[in-house]
Amino acid sequence: MNKIRTIGIIFSMFALLGLNSCDDDDIDSPGSAIIGPGTVHTRISASGSSTSLEAALKIATGDLPGTLEGTGPFTVFAPNNTAFANLAESLGFESTDDVSASEALLASIDPALLSQILTYHVVAGSMEAASLSDGATLTTVLGDEISVIISEDGDIQLLDATKLPETSPVSTIVQSDGYAENGIVHFIDKVLLPQAAIDALDFDIRPTIIDWATGTDDLSLLASSIEKAGLTDAIAALDTARVLAPNNQAFADLLETLGDDYNSLDDFDNEVEIALLGEILLYHVLPPVDDSIDLTVGPATTLLDENFVDVTTAVGGFAFGDATADIANTITADIDAKNGAVDIIDKVLLPQAALDFSTLLDSDDLATTVTGAPQLSVLEEALIATDLAGAFVDMTNVQDDEATNFTYYRPATVFAPTDAAFEDLFNALGPDYTSIASFDTEEELALLSEILLYHVLAGKVVSEDLEAGVATTASEKDIEIISVVGTDNFVIGDATNDVNANITTPDVLARNGVAHIIDKVLLPKSAIDFIESME
Structure with missing residues (x-):
């Protein structure tokens, strides 16, 4: 050879x-x-993800395929098929069995206008992705400009004539540096629109309310809280509303108010806290009144039932009052959204439920409450002897069989025997039992623990909510709530079936429940059997 x-x-x-x-x-x-590698037009034609662009180039006036076969060099930002489909759908075109939304759009659009749109995606010169810098302005072959944004994640994004970074989505380069003999092709995920196309298509470039929340840097914590509360779809689906949007500093102030246990939105991590966060957010959404979302002085209805925001006048606009004594001032007013308006404010508005929660956090837990009362000192000794003081702090906070740290999350009700009630128990047990210290064997301490748990119910039941009937205790044994005939009072029956416990002091409130002080130690069947075995 x-x-x-x-x-x-x-x-x-x-x-x-x-x-x-x-x-x-x-x-x-x-x-x-x-x-x-061929020309930039060859590069586009060879891409299976840009068939809509290839079709558009053939339809547009001006022989654009021939131009892109020319000397150049050209930098082409080439919208992929998804980009054309999204544009078509946003303009009201729908897919059928025979025709896609993109095809329907291309069949109806003015070829001259389409040429303007497509030449808006071409820049003279050969520019690699690495040469595109944040804030750079590029002049297109059309003559109009596009801007470059480098996201926090390093994505290269392009901003068209909308000039609104909050518009979702901006156009992102999804595949860069497609080298060609006469330039470079970068594939993007959104069709860029020059002002002429926006005007001709009557395209609504305004962001939605959720777009403003998710696309504005100073509202990033608001956007995160909407997602955490599971309200993203609900806010996105708002037909018309006015949203009072607290900025990031407002959320930082809220976390500081809640205390050391709340350093970020991640600390809203159980169903009670997440539900409260949802209520707070709904308190910031003002639905239209008489088909209007204009602000007027006075109480304004919110999406949180029976909770109103007090609208007052302030320099340059309006201020907003909540259940606290402080008002929220407007930072930026009347931001126009596709489905309403947004006012950025400097304070998270708090409904009464949030104040009640804050008060709850500042109150004592059940263990501190029942052991702090002078007439309950023996009960305190019993809780310490049986290692149940911690359980009384957080008796019912069990989730997926693992104890949590939320001393308010699942409240309990404690029937707390007085010192005199324990003295009666010691007398019933005999001379060998003079104090809690007399329970000094494993068997006796186990019995004492069962007796104490026999005084605890899951859930917070204040006196006005007591109902006659059987109630299962934390010891898995039943007590009986008995209505006193002719009164609004109740007594508590145990396994003795003869002497009931009277509630001497009801409704001693605690962070994680309520205590009712009673005049008798309630005895389960096991305690009765133990006493009888000693006779």
Whole structure:
């Protein structure tokens, strides 16, 4: 084989590699290095994700395919098929069995206007992705400008004539640096619109309310709280509303008010806290009144039932009052949204439920409450002896069989026997039992623990909510709530079936429940059996 024939075979192999490379988006093959990757138009045509763009180039006036085959160099920001589909749907075109929304759009759009849109995606010169800097302005072949944004994640995004970074979505380069003989192609996920197209298509460029929340840096904590509370879809689906949007500093102030246990939104991590966060957010949404979302002085209805925001006048606009003594001032008023209006404010508005929660956090837990009362000192000794003081702090806070740290999350009700009631128990047990210290064997301490748990109910039941009937205690044994005939009072029956416990002091409130002080130690059947065994 001679040298010339060998070189010919090698070039033939390279040519085949070059032809094969046209089947996908990979142009960095040995073949393309020798024979070249083709033009930017070839690059677009070879991409299976840009068939809508290829069709648009053929429909538009001005022989754009021929232009893109020219000398250049060109940098083309090429919208993919998804970009065209999203534009078509936003303009009201729908897919049918035979025609896609993109095809319907291209069939109806003015070819001259389409040419303007497409030339808005072309910039003279060959610009690699690495050369695009945040804030850079690029002049397109159309003559209009587009802007470059580098996101926090490093994504390269393009801003068109809307000039609104909050618009969702901005156009992002999803595949960069498609090298060609006459330039570079960057594939993007949104069709860029020049002002002429916005005007001609009557395209509503305003962001929605949720777009403003998620796309504004100073509202990032609001956006996170909406997501945590599970309200993203509900806010996005608002037809017309006015949203009072607390900025990031407002949320930081709220966390500081709640105390050391709340350092970020991540600390809203159980169903009670997340539900409260949802109520707070709904308190910031003002639905229309008489088909209007304009602000007027006076109480304004919110999406939180029976909770109103007090609207007052302030310098340059309005201020807003909540259940606290402080008002929220407007930072930016009347931001126009596609489905309403947004006012950025400097305070998280708090309904009464939030104040009640804050008061709850500042109150004592059940263990501190029942052991702090002078007439309950023996009960305190019993809780310490049986290692149940911690359980009384957080008796019913069990989630997925693992104890939590929320001393308010699942409240309990404690019937707390007085010192005199324990003295009666000691007398019933006999001379060997003079104090809690007399319970000094494992068997006796286990019995004492069962007796104490026999005084605890799951849930916070204040005196006005007591109902006659059987109630199961934390010891899994039943007590009986008995209505006193002719009164509004109740007594508590145990396994003795003869002497009931009277509630001497009801409704001693605690962070995680309520205590009712009673004049008798309630005894389960096991305690009765123990006493009888000693006789």
